[in-house]
Amino acid sequence: MMRESTTSAENRVVVQQLAHAFGSGETRVPVLHELNLRIASGEVVVLMGPSGSGKTTLLTLIGALRSVQQGSVRVLEQELAGATETELRQLRQRLGFIFQAHNLHRGLTALENVRMGLEIHGRAALRQWQATCEHALNLVGLADRRDFLPAALSGGQKQRVAIARALVGDPEVILADEPTAALDAENGRKVMQLLRRLADRRGSTVLIVTHDHRILDLADRIVRMEDGRIVRELPAASAGGDPHSMEAEAIGNMGGVSRR
Numbered sequence: 001m002m003r004e005s006t007t008s009a010e011n012r013v014v015v016q017q018l019a020h021a022f023g024s025g026e027t028r029v030p031v032l033h034e035l036n037l038r039i040a041s042g043e044v045v046v047l048m049g050p051s052g053s054g055k056t057t058l059l060t061l062i063g064a065l066r067s068v069q070q071g072s073v074r075v076l077e078q079e080l081a082g083a084t085e086t087e088l089r090q091l092r093q094r095l096g097f098i099f100q101a102h103n104l105h106r107g108l109t110a111l112e113n114v115r116m117g118l119e120i121h122g123r124a125a126l127r128q129w130q131a132t133c134e135h136a137l138n139l140v141g142l143a144d145r146r147d148f149l150p151a152a153l154s155g156g157q158k159q160r161v162a163i164a165r166a167l168v169g170d171p172e173v174i175l176a177d178e179p180t181a182a183l184d185a186e187n188g189r190k191v192m193q194l195l196r197r198l199a200d201r202r203g204s205t206v207l208i209v210t211h212d213h214r215i216l217d218l219a220d221r222i223v224r225m226e227d228g229r230i231v232r233e234l235p236a237a238s239a240g241g242d243p244h245s246m247e248a249e250a251i252g253n254m255g256g257v258s259r260r
């Protein structure tokens, strides 16, 4: 049912010497500095760091939602610096976005909202669209809410509908900003396990901005940003010992760690 991946490139995301600033003249505020990052197919990378360190800015640059000012961002072999609006739009169609402001359509049911994800990927005409969308809702544990309007769903359920919508088009790269923030521990972990499975089984590349320590053990790599720079990269597996405590300690200074 799901589309074959069209890109087998090892590095699906390659960021080189990326710099970014907001404003101009005297009010210009640089927020990213000479940043380098590579993410391979099938990799789950978690981006952490203090508020204001530039995580969302980096995510939106990789998602072609913001123009590259300086340096290079290659996503699925498309250079974003200097790309045309058509090239950017075509690229965005191959990405899955899970953002905090989930923007579900209020007048559409859960199932219809998920269908919008297919439309974005140009696949709304798919004959078996209903089965595909039901499958996506099932993946996030909401099969029984398919005919509910957003107003009748909890915050966490709305977030999961948004996740189903992001995944239904089978994107090669998934960009998620705090995907578990609105969820309780159990559902947060389920969502993270789902993203992990997509990476393992379909080779999806997953980049997640989070403050949630409970999901770190499901990542391949944890990247810590401070003041617009990557200050540390930890391969999660090589942390050894108890992955929860090792990562949490190594990353340090990021608030209380809650373990399950």
Ligand SMILES: Nc1ncnc2c1ncn2[C@@H]1O[C@H](COP(=O)(O)OP(=O)(O)OP(=O)(O)O)[C@@H](O)[C@H]1O
Residues within 6 Å of the ligand: 022, 023, 029, 031, 049, 050, 051, 052, 053, 054, 055, 056, 057, 058
């Ligand atoms: N549109 C904008 N205009 C001006 N400044 C901005 C804009 N967006 C972000 N910034 C500034 O850029 C810096 C980085 O913001 P960003 O949202 O990337 O941080 P973050 O690490 O994602 O933070 P948080 O964890 O709080 O979401 C901040 O100082 C922020 O105030």
